[in-house]
Amino acid sequence: DIIQINRQEMSLQTWFEQTIKPYVEIARSQSKSMETSIRAAGKGHFDPDLIRQLIIILLDNAIKYTPKGGTIIFRVAKVRDNRLKIEVRDTGSGIPDADKKHVFERFYRSDKSRNAKTGGNGLGLAIAKWIVDEHKGTVSVADNHPKGTVFTVFMPLK
Numbered sequence: 001d002i003i004q005i006n007r008q009e010m011s012l013q014t015w016f017e018q019t020i021k022p023y024v025e026i027a028r029s030q031s032k033s034m035e036t037s038i039r040a041a042g043k044g045h046f047d048p049d050l051i052r053q054l055i056i057i058l059l060d061n062a063i064k065y066t067p068k069g070g071t072i073i074f075r076v077a078k079v080r081d082n083r084l085k086i087e088v089r090d091t092g093s094g095i096p097d098a099d100k101k102h103v104f105e106r107f108y109r110s111d112k113s114r115n116a117k118t119g120g121n122g123l124g125l126a127i128a129k130w131i132v133d134e135h136k137g138t139v140s141v142a143d144n145h146p147k148g149t150v151f152t153v154f155m156p157l158k
C-alpha cells in the first residue's frame with residue numbers, strides 16, 4: 001500500500017487522507033458537510049499529481065452543485081479484482097438523464113448549470129475522464145438517492 005511521491009514512499013491511506021483534508025474544510029466553510037471513509041489498501045501505480053487533480057475535479061463539482069446544508073460523501077475502498085473504488089456522492093442538483101451521457105465531453109455543460117450562477121467551462125470532467133483512462137480505470141455517473149449525483153471511479157491496483 002505504497003505510493004511513490006517525489007521519491008518518498010507514503011501509504012495510499014495516508015496519501016488519500018492528506019489529499020482530502022483541505023476539502024473537508026472548504027465544504028464546511030460553505031455550510032456543506034463532508035463525510036469521508038477511506039480504506040485504501042493495496043499498491044497504487046498512480047501518478048499522484050493526476051489522481052489529486054481527478055479528486056479535485058469531482059469534489060469541486062460536488063461542492064459547487066450542492067446547496068448549503070447539503071452533504072458530500074467521499075469514499076475510497078479496495079474492492080474485488082484488486083481494484084480501488086473512489087466514490088463522490090452529493091445531495092445537489094442532480095444531472096438529468098439526457099445530460100449524463102454527455103458530461104464527460106469537452107465543454108459540455110447542462111442547461112441547468114449554464115443558466116445557473118455557478119461558473120465553469122465544462123472541461124473538468126473531460127480531464128477527469130482522461131486521467132482515469134491514463135490509469136486504465138473507469139468512471140461513471142449515476143443518481144444519488146434520494147437526491148444528487150454519484151461519480152464512481154474504478155482503478156486497477158498493482
Ligand code: ATP
Nearest residue numbers: 061062065094103109110113120121122123124125
Ligand atoms: P469546470 O470545467 O470548471 O469543472 P463545469 O463544472 O461546468 O466546469 P465539468 O466539471 O466538466 O464542467 O462538468 C460538466 C457539467 O456536468 C457541469 O456543467 C454540470 O452541468 C454537470 N455536473 C458535473 N458534476 C455535477 C454534480 N456533482 N452535480 C450536478 N451537476 C454536475
